[in-house]
Amino acid sequence: MVTIADVARHAGVAPSTVSYALTGRRSISQATKARVEASVRALGYHPHAGARSLASNRANVLALVLPMREGMHMPVMMQFVVAVASAARRHEHDVLLVTADQGAAGLRRVAGSAQVDGLLVMDVEMHDERVPVLRELDRPSVLIGFPADAARLTCVDLDFAEAGARCVDHLADLGHTSVALIGAPRAVYQRDTGYAHRTMAGFSAAAMRRGVSSTTVPTDADHESVHRTVSGLLERHPQLTGLVVHNEAALGSVVEVLRVLGRRVPDDMALVAICPDDQAERLNPALTSVHVPAEQLGHHAVALLMAKLNRAPTPALTLLPPRLTDRDSTRSRA
Amino acid sequence: MVTIADVARHAGVAPSTVSYALTGRRSISQATKARVEASVRALGYHPHAGARSLASNRANVLALVLPMREGMHMPVMMQFVVAVASAARRHEHDVLLVTADQGAAGLRRVAGSAQVDGLLVMDVEMHDERVPVLRELDRPSVLIGFPADAARLTCVDLDFAEAGARCVDHLADLGHTSVALIGAPRAVYQRDTGYAHRTMAGFSAAAMRRGVSSTTVPTDADHESVHRTVSGLLERHPQLTGLVVHNEAALGSVVEVLRVLGRRVPDDMALVAICPDDQAERLNPALTSVHVPAEQLGHHAVALLMAKLNRAPTPALTLLPPRLTDRDSTRSRA
DNA sequence: TGGGTGAATCGAACCGTTTCGATTCGTCGA
DNA sequence: TCGACGAATCGAAACGGTTCGATTCACCCA
Structure with a gap:
């Protein structure tokens, strides 16, 4: 050597x-x-990285804690992971993976052994056993998502409440008066995942505000579940003309099921998705959608963590503003 | 501390x-x-990880080099990444991400700084600039995929040639005499990616052997491209009754396009996919498929690398045998 | 009883970098 | 001309483990 x-x-x-x-x-x-x-x-x-870290007390490595729960959408995660890795490199840092199944002990281990200088935690739940641990660790961290108690923590996420609201506003502007939200799998709500709840809350509040009648319903992503969800929804709410889908994996099936059930998009049923732009563009018809900016989130999370490492002041909460793009699945009701 | x-x-x-x-x-x-x-x-x-690595000359970290090229299927990648991370932990190692855009220099950096003990390289192409570098590095590596010249290297992958052949055999056994392979995007073939070529070769050779007429065609994953590909295929080969799809991202659209074109699956057209089991099961109808064992591949790759680190003898080439599961998209031709 | 043996433990050197005071040297102002 | 000063560089002490040879001690056998 x-x-x-x-x-x-x-x-x-x-x-x-x-x-x-x-x-x-x-x-x-x-x-x-x-x-x-x-x-x-x-x-x-x-x-020699080890010698350097020993002498300087800096490893130049960030930990990235992966989500492992069902209902997560892999392409979005992967985009995020890649974005984090390349953003970190731009700051002269590397990324060490920590799988979520290691739980809080994994965080203690990589932080305690000085293997990493800071931590990025994905898929944070409302009541997450890792949150108190992060608080007591001697290393800075950034959470993607919001726990119920975010005191003394730095969190960043898409403003899902606003995203849900924007979907309703868009539909209401087009003249729709009865809309529904098809959300994440039930399991995601049950484990108290913030983003799902926040979308729902924003959706419902906006509907209320606009005087639009609204329902929300979870769904699993397999074809049969989607069929059951959508047909059930249409039966119970025959006057429904607008659908918001916040479930990337189920999106394709929703479009297909509507077709099978004889509802044309956008003529009989308007559709707004909350998903990455490239997915919305790939479907037929191309979907009006609120973009899930995985890449931007990754960059932003890294930037925040680097700021904390440099002892620069850091906002406690960052909500990225949603962006809605009008495509072919919505149209003004004549 | x-x-x-x-x-x-x-x-x-x-x-x-x-x-x-x-x-x-x-x-x-x-x-x-x-x-x-x-x-x-x-x-x-x-x-202290740094002190330990300095004194013992072992970092207890593996590098995982991510793919970054278009046409890769994110869910499969992500599954693989998670499998690698957890397999590594079982061997007391962590995983450091290296993005492919860092190229050969990235490999030199993490190996040269003793940041990692060994490297796992995903998405290896036939003629890959990283292959000669890996050969001269003083640290062991395992490739996922096969370069044209695999001398003095350890490679592991699914036996895609055999996978392609199994699909043909299954269709031929059911009485089909004219089959087609819908493959990866053209860009994937153009950059000489081994797995795509190998599937094609195995597919064509098996068709030859079974006396079945066959074609192969690449496709992009967006809906319009799939529509063009499939309808073009049906026009040029009206006698076609069996389709093999090796393109996870296009799979949903293929099923939908067939329906739109009035071909029922499996009655008018048999369909065999090469994709993860969970994806095949989620579609409607559930697809007969050859499983892409991302998780198993990840575990195996880590096991091989650990063996090399322990100076145990290691097979140069490992081809995991494909497994075909019969579901609802194929049926015997009466 | 004394030398040999092996298991358990100790002590010190070493791994390769960073960092902090100390040193050198040229320049400038009084 | 001398002292002060600052820029550039040096030397040595950490940093926190691992590892190798040496040491201790109890036990066994001749």
């Missing part, structure tokens, strides 16, 4: 000078710096 | 004894071991 001593010898300086030349923590003359950099390239030097 | 010296003092032994008690690299009396473990718990001791 090439060490900093080798580089120092090759460049004719002291090891500490090499360190300062590379980290920039003290001023080094241009000439020396250039010489050191040349030696680094000539020898193929890479600082 | 609690150090090994603190634990040693608390337990009334030397630091080295604590180390041996915890790592088990030398025999320690039951009594002492128990005392040390009690002190560890009492003080909440976690060994």
